[in-house]
Amino acid sequence: MILLRTFLLMLSILPFFGCSKQQQPPPQERAAGLPEWVEGTSEPLPLKKSATPAYLQVQKTASVIRPEPLRKIEALEKLNPGLFSALPQLTELLRTAEVSPKFKSFYDAKISALAAGESMSTDDYFDCATVLHLTAPTTGRKAVLFQSDMDVDTDGTDPVRLARLQDYDDARISRSFQPLLAYSWAQSAGQQAANPFVQYYADTLTKLRTLHKQVSDEAAHDHGYIWQSVQKQFEETISALDRRAKYYDEDLRTRRSLVGSLDPFIVVPQTWPDRLKLPFSVQVGDFVAVIAGGKVYPCVIGDTGGDAKMGEASLKVAQAVNPKATGRNSAADNVTVTYVIFPQTRLAMAAPDLSVFQSEVARLLEEIGGLGTGTTLHRWQ
Known part of the structure; x- marks a missing residue:
């Protein structure tokens, strides 16, 4: 059985047959919700297909309006x-x-x-x-x-x-x-100032790691979904903040913006x-x-x-x-x-x-x- 999913992108949907661009419908047929200023052409939009099981065939096609400047x-x-x-x-x-x-x-x-x-x-x-x-x-x-x-x-x-x-x-x-x-520009030698986010990122990482250890201890004793999920969220947050702190560290110490x-x-x-x-x-x-x-x-x-x-x-x-x-x-x-x-x-x-x-x-x-x-x-x- 073929399941056809139509993806509506704020605009009218046209089946994709490899045809050339089509003019947007006249004003009385404009898709509902379009801004008043928009006039343009409708062009095919092939959508990226996600993996599906062998028994399910999904065809995704749409059209998208490209506005005229x-x-x-x-x-x-x-x-x-x-x-x-x-x-x-x-x-x-x-x-x-x-x-x-x-x-x-x-x-x-x-x-x-x-x-x-x-x-x-x-x-x-x-x-x-x-x-x-x-x-x-x-x-x-x-x-x-x-x-x-x-x-x-x-x-x-x-x-x-x-x-x-x-x-x-x-x-x-x-x-x-x-x-x-x-x-941004370099701090002058006579006007050095400590950016508060250097210490803030360091302090926040310390606090998050302390809380992460507490969460990890709970997750070690309680193998249910809740603590495992919270542990994962802490790990993702710590990783993201650590990357940001390292990325900005030198510039935050030496530059202004x-x-x-x-x-x-x-x-x-x-x-x-x-x-x-x-x-x-x-x-x-x-x-x-x-x-x-x-x-x-x-x-x-x-x-x-x-x-x-x-x-x-x-x-x-x-x-x-x-x-x-x-x-x-x-x-x-x-x-x-x-x-x-x-x-x-x-x-x-x-x-x-x-x-x-x-x-x-x-x-x-x-x-x-x-x-x-x-x-x-x-x-x-």
């Missing part, structure tokens, strides 16, 4: 009201804009993850509406614009500015917290930065203007993340956009935020001077036409 100011303005007023020259810039190859590779990564069995919500899948290369006609200034949501990054430690473990309590509530960012609660930065996919020095090559440290709710925030690229994840900003930026944002609550769930990166503009990485962020982003914005009347660049406190 937005290119018109009307579409971007609809997602981010006030964008045109903030950047009035954007209409002119979009006339000659080119879709970045990064947009295709980004959705390639998402589709590969789905084929391998990863699950994503609709909002997580459609978290980027476009990536465009912009060139100002008069100055030649290059910019990379992408439209996305805004999740919160609480990562980073700097023992010179925040010396106590308690200073990071709001950051550590995030399950993905990391103590160092790609934007941006801090999510103190510094305005964004995160881009790890495949974006490169050393090619091409006109639209971006690097950690490049300056960025973030436009949300009619306001413009000066930032830098502070870190890189997963290949299939877009739209992440430091806690400082996120709470300026949405005061309710935390390490567990996003600042914007939908693709309502516009990010404009200025490639190859980074300065030497050092303790951040937010007045420099302000002046550099202001200068770069002027090179692509400047801000609109009544729009001012946010000044960080």
Whole structure:
């Protein structure tokens, strides 16, 4: 008997016959739950098959929607009201804009993850509406614009500015917290400070190993599932923390980095930065203007993340956009935020001077036409 399992990926299902791409259904036949901005093509998605017994044959096929990148100011303005007023020259810039190859590779990564069995919500899948290369006609200034949501990054430690473990309590509530960012710099000889996470990791490992011994003693006398399971969980946790402590140990002792609660930065996919020095090559440290709710925030690229994840900003930026944002609550769930990166503009990485962020982003914005009347660049406190 053949069991056919249909895998529904937020979209309509089409049997796979090796056919070519098919146009997405007209609006009246759109799959329920698709974001309003999404137009695209539906392409076959062969799913990775898990091992099954000989008597059971499972056929897994699906189709996935690959969105078309937005290119018109009307579409971007609809997602981010006030964008045109903030950047009035954007209409002119979009006339000659080119879709970045990064947009295709980004959705390639998402589709590969789905084929391998990863699950994503609709909002997580459609978290980027476009990536465009912009060139100002008069100055030649290059910019990379992408439209996305805004999740919160609480990562980073700097023992010179925040010396106590308690200073990071709001950051550590995030399950993905990391103590160092790609934007980091060496401690100066005259300003050495002990990073609290060096001792914290050591103390926590000691406590976990003590508790693990107690659990192991119980498991030795009680062979039931409960103690065996708890013992295994302790072993996995200790192993993971030990690896993290060893990985970060030297850098935590010698380096400082941006801090999510103190510094305005964004995160881009790890495949974006490169050393090619091409006109639209971006690097950690490049300056960025973030436009949300009619306001413009000066930032830098502070870190890189997963290949299939877009739209992440430091806690400082996120709470300026949405005061309710935390390490567990996003600042914007939908693709309502516009990010404009200025490639190859980074300065030497050092303790951040937010007045420099302000002046550099202001200068770069002027090179692509400047801000609109009544729009001012946010000044960080």
